[in-house]
Amino acid sequence: MSQTLKMDQQIAKSEVMAHEIKQSKELFRILFYRSPIGTYIIQDGCFRLVNRQLSYILGYEEDELIGRPALSFVLPEDREAIREKAVSMLKGECSLGYEFRVINKQAKIKWVMETVVPIYYRRKRAILGSLIDVTERKQMEERLKQMTDEMQRSNTELEQFAYVISHDLQEPLRMVSSYTQLLSKRYRNKLDDDADEFIAYAVDGAKRMQTLLHDLLEYSRVGTRGKPFSLVNCEHIVEQAMANLKIAIEECGASVSYDVLPSIMGDEGQLVRLFQNLIGNAIKFRGEEAPQVHISAQRRNNTVTFSVKDNGIGIDPEHSQSIFDIFRRLHTSEEYPGTGMGLAICKKIVERHGGHISVQSQPGQGSTFYFSVDMAGGEAE
Amino acid sequence: MKSKTAKRPIEILIVDDNPGDVRLTLEALKDGKVQNRLHTAHDGVEAIAFLRRKGEYADAPLPDLILLDLNMPRMNGVQLLAEVKEDSALKHIPVVILTGSREVEDIAKTNNMQADRYVTKPIDLEQFTRAVKSIIDFWLTTVKIQTEER
Numbered sequence: 001m002s003q004t005l006k007m008d009q010q011i012a013k014s015e016v017m018a019h020e021i022k023q024s025k026e027l028f029r030i031l032f033y034r035s036p037i038g039t040y041i042i043q044d045g046c047f048r049l050v051n052r053q054l055s056y057i058l059g060y061e062e063d064e065l066i067g068r069p070a071l072s073f074v075l076p077e078d079r080e081a082i083r084e085k086a087v088s089m090l091k092g093e094c095s096l097g098y099e100f101r102v103i104n105k106q107a108k109i110k111w112v113m114e115t116v117v118p119i120y121y122r123r124k125r126a127i128l129g130s131l132i133d134v135t136e137r138k139q140m141e142e143r144l145k146q147m148t149d150e151m152q153r154s155n156t157e158l159e160q161f162a163y164v165i166s167h168d169l170q171e172p173l174r175m176v177s178s179y180t181q182l183l184s185k186r187y188r189n190k191l192d193d194d195a196d197e198f199i200a201y202a203v204d205g206a207k208r209m210q211t212l213l214h215d216l217l218e219y220s221r222v223g224t225r226g227k228p229f230s231l232v233n234c235e236h237i238v239e240q241a242m243a244n245l246k247i248a249i250e251e252c253g254a255s256v257s258y259d260v261l262p263s264i265m266g267d268e269g270q271l272v273r274l275f276q277n278l279i280g281n282a283i284k285f286r287g288e289e290a291p292q293v294h295i296s297a298q299r300r301n302n303t304v305t306f307s308v309k310d311n312g313i314g315i316d317p318e319h320s321q322s323i324f325d326i327f328r329r330l331h332t333s334e335e336y337p338g339t340g341m342g343l344a345i346c347k348k349i350v351e352r353h354g355g356h357i358s359v360q361s362q363p364g365q366g367s368t369f370y371f372s373v374d375m376a377g378g379e380a381e
Numbered sequence: 382m383k384s385k386t387a388k389r390p391i392e393i394l395i396v397d398d399n400p401g402d403v404r405l406t407l408e409a410l411k412d413g414k415v416q417n418r419l420h421t422a423h424d425g426v427e428a429i430a431f432l433r434r435k436g437e438y439a440d441a442p443l444p445d446l447i448l449l450d451l452n453m454p455r456m457n458g459v460q461l462l463a464e465v466k467e468d469s470a471l472k473h474i475p476v477v478i479l480t481g482s483r484e485v486e487d488i489a490k491t492n493n494m495q496a497d498r499y500v501t502k503p504i505d506l507e508q509f510t511r512a513v514k515s516i517i518d519f520w521l522t523t524v525k526i527q528t529e530e531r
Binding site: 170171173174175177178179181182210316 | 401494504505506
C-alpha cells in the first residue's frame with residue numbers, strides 16, 4: 001500500500017518536474033530567442049548558441065552562424081581591439097558596452113555595442129555576449145559632430161574676421177583721426193566758420209569710430225586671445241575692478257560692497273573686465289541717489305552664481321535679453337556715452353567660463369545682474 | 382661729453398613704411414624743445430644701409446636714437462632689431478619700438494630682443510605728441526646715464 005503510494009507520489013513529483021522543465025524551457029525560449037538584444041555564446045572563438053536578434057543584426061540564419069568564428073563578422077580594422085578584450089575577459093574581467101563595427105551578410109557595415117561576461121558552458125570556458133545595433137545613433141552622433149565642427153569652424157572664422165577687421169582698420173583710421181586733429185589744432189580760426197565746423201565733425205566721427213573698433217576688438221579678443229584658466233580669488237578680482245573704476249567711484253560717491261566671494265577657475269583679466277563693466281554700468285546708469293552696488297555669490301554644486309545689484313535707473317524688462325547684443329544701446333550718446341559693447345563683452349566672458357548672464361530689473365527700481373560660472377573651469381568650446 | 386651732446390641736434394632715424402606716421406612724428410618732434418634731425422628709412426633693408434653708410438647713405442650720420450615700426454615689408458622691425466643688437470658698431474644705439482600694434486605677442490617678442498623701449502602709437506594726437514616727447518626724455522636720461530658710466 002505504502003509502496004503504491006510512494007510510487008504515485010513519485011509519478012506526481014516527476015510530472016510536476018516535467019511540467020516545470022517544460023515551463024522553464026519555454027521561458028528560456030522566450031527570453032533567449034525573442035529577446036530584442038542579440039545574445040550568444042562563444043566558445044573557442046566560435047558561435048555555439050545564437051538568438052534570433054543576433055541573426056537579424058548580422059543578416060545570417062542561425063545555422064550559418066553556429067560554428068563560425070565570431071571575429072570573422074567583425075570589421076577587420078576593429079578585430080585586434082576585440083581580440084584584446086576577449087583575452088582580458090578570459091582572465092575574468094567583464095567588458096561593458098564597448099562599440100565596434102560588424103559586416104552583415106549584405107556586406108553592410110553596422111555599429112554595434114557589445115557586453116560580454118565569462119561563463120562556463122558544458123563545463124568549458126565560454127563567453128556570453130549581448131549586442132545591440134547602434135548604427136542609427138552612431139550616424140546621428142557623426143552628423144551632430146560634423147555640425148558642431150562646422151559651427152565651431154565658422155564661429156572661429158567669424159571671430160578671426162572681426163579681430164582682423166577691427167585690428168587692421170585701426171591703422172588707417174589713426175591716420176584720419178591724427179590728421180583731422182592736427183588740422184583742427186593748427187587751423188582753427190584760420191579758415192572760415194564752415195571749415196571749423198566740418199573739421200570738428202570729421203574729428204568727432206573718427207573718434208567715435210575708434211571707440212567702436214576698440215570695443216569690437218576687445219569683444220573678438222575674448223574668444224581669440226583669452227588666457228588659460230587659473231585659480232583666482234573673486235574678492236581680489238572685484239578689488240581690482242574697483243581700483244580700475246576708482247575715479248568714477250569717487251566722483252559720484254558710489255559705495256561698492258561685497259560678501260564673501262569664492263575662488264574659481266577662470267581668466268583673471270577677463271573676470272576683472274566682467275566685474276568692471278557691471279560695476280561701471282551700475283555707476284553710469286545711476287539714479288538720483290548716490291550709487292550703491294552690492295556683489296554676492298551663491299554656490300550650488302559646481303556652479304557659482306554671482307549677483308551685482310544696484311539702485312540705478314533700471315531697465316525695462318522688454319530689453320532684458322537684447323541689452324547683451326553687440327552695439328546695443330538704449331540711450332542716445334548725449335544721454336549716456338558708450339558703444340553698446342560692454343554687456344556683449346560680459347556675455348562673451350561669462351559664456352567662455354561655462355555660464356549664463358541675465359538681468360532682473362524694473363525701470364526706477366534698480367537692476368540686478370546675475371551670472372553663473374563653472375567652478376571647475378569647464379571652459380566652453 | 383655732456384655739453385657736446387647738448388650742442389648738436391639729436392640725429393634720429395625713424396624706420397617706418399607709413400609716410401603719414403613719419404610726418405606725424407616729425408610734427409610731434411617740432412613741438413619739442415630738443416633740437417633734432419629726423420632721417421627716414423622705409424623698411425629694415427633701407428635702415429641697415431643707412432646705419433652702415435652704404436651707397437647713397439655714405440655720408441649719413443650715425444643716429445643717436447632709432448624709432449622702429451614693427452610691421453614693414455622686406456626686413457621687418459623684429460629682424461632689424463636683431464641685426465642692430467648683434468652689430469658691435471650699432472648695438473649701443475637706443476632703439477624704441479614705436480608701433481601701431483598692441484599685440485602682446487609683439488611685445489613679448491621684442492622684450493626677448495632687448496628693445497630699449499616699447500611705445501604703442503597712440504590713436505589720439507595729443508597722446509601721440511606726448512609719447513614722442515617721452516621718448517626724447519627717455520633718450521636724454523639714457524645718454525646721461527651712459528655719459529656718467531664712462
